[in-house]
Amino acid sequence: MSMKRTLLYILLSITCCFAATPAVAQINTERVMNIGRNALQFEDYVLSIQYFNQVIKFKPYWADPYYYRAVAKLSLDDLKGAEEDATACIERNPYFNNVFYLRGVVRQQMQNYSGAIEDYLEGLKHSPSNRDLLNNLAIAYTQSEQYDAALASYNEVISNYPSYAPAYLTRGQFHIIQGDTLAARADYDKAIELNKNISEAYELRAMLRVKYDNDYQGALQDMNDAVRLNPKRAETYINRALIRYYTYDLRGAMADYDYAQQLDPSSIMIYYNRGLLRAQVGERNRAIEDFTEVIKREPHNYMAILNRAILYDLIGLYSEAIADFDAVLEVYPEYAEAMFSRSESKRKNGDIKGGEKDFTAAMKLQEAQKNNPELVAQASEKASDNIRARQESDKNISKYDRLMVADEDLAKAFEPKYESKVRGRVQDRNVTVSLQPMYLLSYYERPNELRPSNAFANELDRLNEQRAFAHQLVITNEEAVLEPTQITEHFASAIAYGKAIDEQKQNTILNHLGRSLDLMLLQDYSDAIDDIEKVIEQSPNFMLAYFQRAALRYKNLEYMRAEAALKNETSTPQLSRENVRIQYNLMLQDLTRAIELSPRFEYAYYNRANLYFVLENIDEAIADYNEAIRLQPDMANAYFNRGLAHLKAGNEAQGREDLSRAGELGVMAAYNILKRMGE
Numbered sequence: 316m317s318m319k320r321t322l323l324y325i326l327l328s329i330t331c332c333f334a335a336t337p338a339v340a341q342i343n344t345e346r347v348m349n350i351g352r353n354a355l356q357f358e359d360y361v362l363s364i365q366y367f368n369q370v371i372k373f374k375p376y377w378a379d380p381y382y383y384r385a386v387a388k389l390s391l392d393d394l395k396g397a398e399e400d401a402t403a404c405i406e407r408n409p410y411f412n413n414v415f416y417l418r419g420v421v422r423q424q425m426q427n428y429s430g431a432i433e434d435y436l437e438g439l440k441h442s443p444s445n446r447d448l449l450n451n452l453a454i455a456y457t458q459s460e461q462y463d464a465a466l467a468s469y470n471e472v473i474s475n476y477p478s479y480a481p482a483y484l485t486r487g488q489f490h491i492i493q494g495d496t497l498a499a500r501a502d503y504d505k506a507i508e509l510n511k512n513i514s515e516a517y518e519l520r521a522m523l524r525v526k527y528d529n530d531y532q533g534a535l536q537d538m539n540d541a542v543r544l545n546p547k548r549a550e551t552y553i554n555r556a557l558i559r560y561y562t563y564d565l566r567g568a569m570a571d572y573d574y575a576q577q578l579d580p581s582s583i584m585i586y587y588n589r590g591l592l593r594a595q596v597g598e599r600n601r602a603i604e605d606f607t608e609v610i611k612r613e614p615h616n617y618m619a620i621l622n623r624a625i626l627y628d629l630i631g632l633y634s635e636a637i638a639d640f641d642a643v644l645e646v647y648p649e650y651a652e653a654m655f656s657r658s659e660s661k662r663k664n665g666d667i668k669g670g671e672k673d674f675t676a677a678m679k680l681q682e683a684q685k686n687n688p689e690l691v692a693q694a695s696e697k698a699s700d701n702i703r704a705r706q707e708s709d710k711n712i713s714k715y716d717r718l719m720v721a722d723e724d725l726a727k728a729f730e731p732k733y734e735s736k737v738r739g740r741v742q743d744r745n746v747t748v749s750l751q752p753m754y755l756l757s758y759y760e761r762p763n764e765l766r767p768s769n770a771f772a773n774e775l776d777r778l779n780e781q782r783a784f785a786h787q788l789v790i791t792n793e794e795a796v797l798e799p800t801q802i803t804e805h806f807a808s809a810i811a812y813g814k815a816i817d818e819q820k821q822n823t824i825l826n827h828l829g830r831s832l833d834l835m836l837l838q839d840y841s842d843a844i845d846d847i848e849k850v851i852e853q854s855p856n857f858m859l860a861y862f863q864r865a866a867l868r869y870k871n872l873e874y875m876r877a878e879a880a881l882k883n884e885t886s887t888p889q890l891s892r893e894n895v896r897i898q899y900n901l902m903l904q905d906l907t908r909a910i911e912l913s914p915r916f917e918y919a920y921y922n923r924a925n926l927y928f929v930l931e932n933i934d935e936a937i938a939d940y941n942e943a944i945r946l947q948p949d950m951a952n953a954y955f956n957r958g959l960a961h962l963k964a965g966n967e968a969q970g971r972e973d974l975s976r977a978g979e980l981g982v983m984a985a986y987n988i989l990k991r992m993g994e
Contacts, residue, residue: 378408549579760791951980
C-alpha cells in the first residue's frame with residue numbers, strides 16, 4: 316500500500332482499514348515512523364513531530380515514537396514536553412538505548428541537576444563506560460556544586476577516553492570555577508592538541524588569556540581561529556570584538572559587531588556596544604540609532620538613554636537630550652554627572668534659568684556625596700581600575716560608557732552535550748566544505764536578506780498563470796521548514812488531489828503534479844516521484860517535470876542514506892554502488908532532457924553541474940556552471956560551486972576569484988573558505 320493511502324487513513328482516522336489488515340498496518344506505521352525520523356534527521360522538527368503523533372495515535376504502546384518526539388521537542392526547546400515524552404518512553408521500555416541520557420540532558424537544561432544525575436547514573440548501569448554520559452554527569456555534579464564527585468567523574472572519563480577532547484574542555488571550565496587557571500590552561504591546550512577543529516577550545520582559551528593574563532595578542536589569535544572554525548556563531552564575533560577593543564582596534568571591533576548583528580539581530584549587547592564604539596570614532600548619528608534600538612527593546616535601559624542624551628547634546632538636539640536626561644534623573648535623582656549634563660543642555664537650549672538651577676543642584680549633590688563613604692569608594696574604584704567593560708547585570712549608572720560583557724553563568728558555561736545520530740543533517744557530518752544545494756520546485760523558500768530570490772523561468776510563469784495550485788510555485792534551493800498549519804494544509808491537499816485523481820476529475824496532470832509537490836514537502840519522496848512520473852507519461856515534453864524528477868531522485872537518495880545511517884547499516888541493496896550509479900545516471904538523463912526542451916533554463920545546468928561534481932567529473936561540472944552563469948550572471952550559488960570545482964581541479968586562482976564573487980553576491984561561506992586558504 317502506498318504512502319498516499321497511508322496518509323489518507325491516518326488523517327481521516329479510518330481505523331477499520333488498519334484493523335482489517337494488521338500486517339499492512341504495521342508496515343504503514345513503520346513507514347510513517349521512518350519518514351518522521353528522516354524529517355528529524357534533516358532538522359524539520361515540527362514536521363517530524365506530526366509523523367510521530369500519528370504513530371503514537373495508532374501504536375501508543377511503542378516506546379520509539381516517544382523517544383524521537385522527545386528529541387524533536389528538545390531541539391525546539393520544549394523542555395517540559397521533551398521530559399514527558401522521555402518519561403513515557405521509559406515507562407514503555409526502561410531498556411531503551413539512550414533515553415536516560417536524553418532525559419538527563421533535558422533535566423540538566425531545566426536546572427533539575429539532581430534528576431539529571433539520577434538519569435545519568437541509571438544510564439551508566441546499562442552502558443558503564445559511555446563517555447557522553449560520564450562527561451555530562453561530571454557537568455551536572457559541577458552545576459550542583461558537588462565538586463569532589465565532579466572531579467572524580469572528569470578524571471574517570473579522561474582515564475577511559477584520553478583522546479576525548481570535550482572532556483578536557485569541560486574539566487578546564489571546572490578548574491576555572493575552582494580558581495586553578497594553570498590547570499584550566501593545560502586542559503584547553505590538551506583539547507586543542509587532540510582536536511584542532513574545536514572552535515570552543517580556542518574561544519575558552521582566549522577568554523582565559525584576557526581575564527587572567529592580559530595576553531590580548533594571544534587571545535586575538537585564538538579568537539581568529541574560533542571564527543575561522545565557526546563563522547556563524549554571533550557570540551564568537553562579540554567576544555573577538557571585545558578583544559579588539561582592548562587592543563584599541565575600534566574599527567575591527569565595529570566590523571565584528573556588524574557581522575554579529577547579521578547573525579543575531581536580537582542581541583541588545585551588540586547594539587549597545589557598537590553604539591559606544593561609534594560614539595568614540597565620531598559616528599554620532601549612527602551611535603544614536605544603535606542606542607535607540609536598545610531602548611526600543613528595553614525601554615528602561617537607562618544606560619542607553621544616558622548615552623543617547625549625551626549624543627543628542629553633541630549634535631545640537633537639546634530638547635531631545637533634556638528629555639533623555641529627565642528620564643535618567645527620575646530614576647537616579649542623585650547622579651550628579653547627569654544633572655551637570657542636563658544643566659548644559661538647558662543652557663544651550665536657551666533655558667538659562669533652568670540650567671543654573673540644575674548646576675546648583677548638581678554642585679550640592681557632589682558636595683554631599685563627598686561625605687558618603689560608599690560613594691567615595693565607588694568613585695575611587697572607578698577612577699583607579701583599568702577595566703573597560705562591565706558585566707551585563709551591573710546596573711551602576713556611572714559605568715554607562717563601558718562595553719557590556721555577558722555575566723559569567725555556571726549553567727551556561729557547562730552546557731550539557733547531547734550527541735545523537737538523529738540530530739543534524741546527515742550530509743553535514745564530518746564535512747567542512749559542501750556544495751550549495753540543488754534547485755527544485757516548491758511553494759516556499761527560506762528568506763535570505765543577503766541573497767534575495769531572483770529565480771525566474773518562462774515555463775514557471777506559464778504554469779503559475781494557470782492558478783492551478785493553492786500557492787505560487789517558486790524555484791529555490793533554500794527550502795523552508797514548514798509551520799504546523801502548513802503541514803496540516805499539505806496533508807489535506809494530498810488527500811484532496813488523491814480523491815480528484817481517483818474520480819478522474821479535472822486535469823489529471825496538474826493533480827499528479829500538485830500531489831507530488833505536497834508529498835515532497837511532507838518528505839515522502841518515493842511517492843512524490845511516482846506522481847511526477849505520471850505527469851511525464853501524460854506530458855512527455857513538460858520540461859519542469861524532468862527537472863523536478865531529478866531533484867526528487869536526489870532527495871530520495873539522501874533519504875535512503877539517512878535511513879541506513881539510523882539503522883547503522885553500512886550497505887543496503889538500494890545503496891549498492893551499482894544502484895547508486897544507476898540513480899545518478901537517471902538524474903543526469905532527466906536534466907539533459909530538461910536542457911534539450913529548454914536550452915536557456917539555467918537551473919538545469921546548475922543541478923547537472925552539481926551531479927557531475929559529486930561524480931567527480933569536474934571538467935563537465937565547470938562547463939555546466941559556466942553555462943548557468945552565462946545565462947544568469949549574478950547566480951551566486953553557481954560561482955560558489957564553480958569555485959570549489961576549480962579548487963578541486965587545482966585551479967586556485969580561478970577558485971579564489973569565483974569564491975570572492977560568490978561572497979560579494981551573498982554566500983557567506985565563501986569568505987570563510989577564502990580566509991582558511993590564506994592561513
